[in-house]
Amino acid sequence: MLNIEKELPSFRLRVNLRVLNEFLVVVGPSGAGKTTLLQCLAGLQRPEEGEIVLKGRVLYSSTGRVNIPPRLRRVGYVFQDYALFPHLTVEQNAAYGMKNRRNGLEVQEMLEMLQISHLARRYPGQISGGERQRTALARALLAGPELLLLDEPLSALDYETRLKLRGELKTLQRRWGIPFILVTHDLEEAFALGDRVVRLERGEVVWSSSTRKRPDCTIRHG
Amino acid sequence: MVDEKILMPALLSLRVAVLAVVLAFIAGVPVARLMAGRDFPGKEVAEAVLTLPLVLPPTVVGFGLLFLFGKHGPLGLLLEKLWGVSVIFNWWGAVVASTVVAFPLLYQTVRASFQSVDRNLENAARTLGAGEWRVFWTISLPLAWPGLVAGTVMAFARALGEFGATLMIAGNIPGRTQTVPLAIYAATESGENRTALVLVGIMTLLSFAFILGVNLLSRCRLKRWTTEGNRPRAEQSP
Numbered sequence: 307m308l309n310i311e312k313e314l315p316s317f318r319l320r321v322n323l324r325v326l327n328e329f330l331v332v333v334g335p336s337g338a339g340k341t342t343l344l345q346c347l348a349g350l351q352r353p354e355e356g357e358i359v360l361k362g363r364v365l366y367s368s369t370g371r372v373n374i375p376p377r378l379r380r381v382g383y384v385f386q387d388y389a390l391f392p393h394l395t396v397e398q399n400a401a402y403g404m405k406n407r408r409n410g411l412e413v414q415e416m417l418e419m420l421q422i423s424h425l426a427r428r429y430p431g432q433i434s435g436g437e438r439q440r441t442a443l444a445r446a447l448l449a450g451p452e453l454l455l456l457d458e459p460l461s462a463l464d465y466e467t468r469l470k471l472r473g474e475l476k477t478l479q480r481r482w483g484i485p486f487i488l489v490t491h492d493l494e495e496a497f498a499l500g501d502r503v504v505r506l507e508r509g510e511v512v513w514s515s516s517t518r519k520r521p522d523c524t525i526r527h528g
Numbered sequence: 529m530v531d532e533k534i535l536m537p538a539l540l541s542l543r544v545a546v547l548a549v550v551l552a553f554i555a556g557v558p559v560a561r562l563m564a565g566r567d568f569p570g571k572e573v574a575e576a577v578l579t580l581p582l583v584l585p586p587t588v589v590g591f592g593l594l595f596l597f598g599k600h601g602p603l604g605l606l607l608e609k610l611w612g613v614s615v616i617f618n619w620w621g622a623v624v625a626s627t628v629v630a631f632p633l634l635y636q637t638v639r640a641s642f643q644s645v646d647r648n649l650e651n652a653a654r655t656l657g658a659g660e661w662r663v664f665w666t667i668s669l670p671l672a673w674p675g676l677v678a679g680t681v682m683a684f685a686r687a688l689g690e691f692g693a694t695l696m697i698a699g700n701i702p703g704r705t706q707t708v709p710l711a712i713y714a715a716t717e718s719g720e721n722r723t724a725l726v727l728v729g730i731m732t733l734l735s736f737a738f739i740l741g742v743n744l745l746s747r748c749r750l751k752r753w754t755t756e757g758n759r760p761r762a763e764q765s766p
Contacts, residue, residue, distance in 0.1 A: 373627055376654040389646070402653065449655075449657055
């Protein structure tokens, strides 16, 4: 599904992964290239070599000279600081990426599922970190992605909220049936969340595990 | 008498400043957006050219405009050919002068505010399927709003006070091109201190009211995002 190379200031990012409908966690120290990896997948950065294929659609291919822009990739991205639009309410944030923006019911259902429907008319500056996280999730999922990327989504939260959201993230992934790729530097979190955990160091996958048996998933080291 | 010496310059100044700001806004916002974006060869040179009218003496700007818009100047010829009009020694000349000197102030402030918009927010909008136009209208522009307001206010103040370049390109024709700053100068020169004083008062009040008004407006808008509702900026609870 993805096989990319990109030169970073002090090393070369070289990743070759196949992701199924699973919760994949990429763990590694700061500066290992985790965020760059996600940004390449979302189209916010451009790899130098390789290819990215999502459900048969070529998103990037250096040999085929394909580089689909982010807006057409259908790759959801939950940013580390959530990147909520501060001038839009929770509801407006959530509905931003919807194809059919008039479908208020769908937004309502999503907000209810994530337990933030009572905050619909609040602005991001008026809600807590956990609530912002849920808003960012609602927004990313309502855009109908075929892959969801999460960049250290829990790192800014306190311990209790983190535990609670971990469970919810797992449930969401099962419910949506699309691959989630989450990056974190926290090993405990990685194993709590991931169906599979891969460790990235200086741009290379140095280790991978399967916390649940999935004989059909393969991983080749780049 | 009062009409001629006070009302006419005041109305003319207002008309000139408003038009100049509108023109500077229409030209300045897209250019600012462009310059706030990615680097391109010659960006520094372009930046310097765009800021030049801010640092040049008004007489130099006036001379330049006379050259460009004069009878044999490239833009003067173009205007004459296309619409048969000239901006020399009529109030449009004052508009042109005010626009040119107000532009850098608006441009600089707006560019800085576009640059201060978090790139991640624009990227987030892109991953949600928004094209560049939608990103601009729904994210960059509303978030850069306070800077746009500030830039507009400063440009308006500068346009209202424009003297040197206006004198050179539009002249000082009472009732036609004599804006308030020119009228104040003329009144002082001819010893009509009362007229000058009234004009000074109008100018000061007008500028003050305008700046206060837009400042309050932009503040209300900013406040709404952060403190409306009964919960203060709470931290990390689910």
